[in-house]
Amino acid sequence: MSSNFFAMVERMKLIDRWALMNNTGKENIAEHSHTVAVIAHALALIGNKKFGRSYNAERCALLALYHDTTEVITGDMPTPVKYYNDTIRRAYKEIEATAGDRLLAMLPEEFRPDYDPCFHPDPSDKELWQLVKAADKISALIKCIEEDRMGNREFEMALRAQEAKVEAIDLPEVAYFRKEFMPAYYLTLDEHTKS
Template identity: 55%
Template structure:
């Protein structure tokens, strides 16, 4: 019997929790994180096209973002301080990611693998698009920090600041625009959001 386990493996993303070294008031799993990154990556593409007159494929950004952490189904979520602790660890982790990618792709017939392989790890062919996915990933992490701090969890204070600086360091005008225009709303309550919406009408 064929072992077509690729899509079944994807469904396991909901069992992989993020932020393993941090105290969380609400756990975040890989599945919901990937959807949020897809929303944000798509938004960055739309901002590029509609605000800055670019021609980026926003839909492709959304798809790359959906799959950007799929290898973590096998590797688990490696905390950033550990992943970047030293070049040796980072390079070793990259090798593990490649092995995980190959293992996940074995769950597809050969004629489908070519479609999914460029989605699971960054490629030089789509280097520009992956830069936007990376920005979206960091913005998602920044939003998580905001949400945790809003509940009184100060464990995320340093992570919030370092993540913000990491986003600025990317020097991506679309990411900076998103921070300025849309991030403030993440600190509003639902009632405050409704009132602001009414004021704008």
Template identity: 50%
Template sequence: MNNYTFFATISRMKYIERWALMRNSRPENLSEHAVEVSMIAHALCIIGNVRYGRHLDGERAALIGIYHDASEIITGDMPTPVKYYNEEIKHAYKTVERIAEDHLLERLPDDLRPAFSSIFKPNKDDEDEMYMRKLVKAADKLSALIKCIEEERSGNKEFITAQKSTLKALDKMKEECPEVKDFMDEFLNSYGNTLDELAL
């Protein structure tokens, strides 16, 4: 009997803590982050289709969101300031990520591997696919911003600088992707509210 370890390895996302170098009022693990990114990526695609006449596969975007940081099971969560310190480190880390993703895919049977490989590796010839993946990246940033907002509203000032840099990155994304602006304008304000406030 073969023993393929892909899904058992993926299930360990719940043990990878994000924001490890920062004081958190509530820890966040990679599984939680992946679910939030998936939901937001799906929403961004729906906004794109309904309001901007796009033809994006929201379900596929959600699936890509689930696996978008899976390589961190192997690499760990590298802090953003380190990851993007300069082009050389950024390029080196991207290479490490690709190697880690290949290592994960090797844990699947040969006949299933192509289907999962297409989740990890973009089809660069497909314009809609590349735009959808851009929205997944935006969803990743929005999830980070939501974390910063929630920490700030709980009285933790540790995330103030991260919030500013994340907003700056999202401002650039809004220029290319109006879906991001729509989500921020219509949904972002309620994050960090109490349950009673959300029920009003």
């Protein structure tokens, strides 16, 4: 019997984000997860090099890469719906857990323990998951910046909200990333490449 796990993971490219918003450019959860993994990895390295942490940056990137994989089963529920109230939030967490279990069951049994921490957070990874969540918010901010730069007024309020959310993250790694790397996201290609 063959395993469906990786074929299902591949379907991440079919799940669009920001479904309630009028987008100038589509973003799917595979693209988003790549961005989150790149940023989470960077946050871990920043923590290690600038703040004396001992994060496992590669594991952080791995957790980020799989952080939205359950959405191949659940779809991407818009944030205003997902977090509307505690009842919906709890129900969605249960749905995510069930989706994670279904995905893990698609793997041969000997590989399940290797992927389990991606779907059932291990307490020993708590600090890494904080970085992943921060990277997830930064990724959402980047999307809002891109849409705003294209003149898409649909994202005006979302941009302000995401800027405030990222600014409110109380992690020195995020403060460093904001100061050192975020300004470049507001630039055009010509501004990036001029010497």
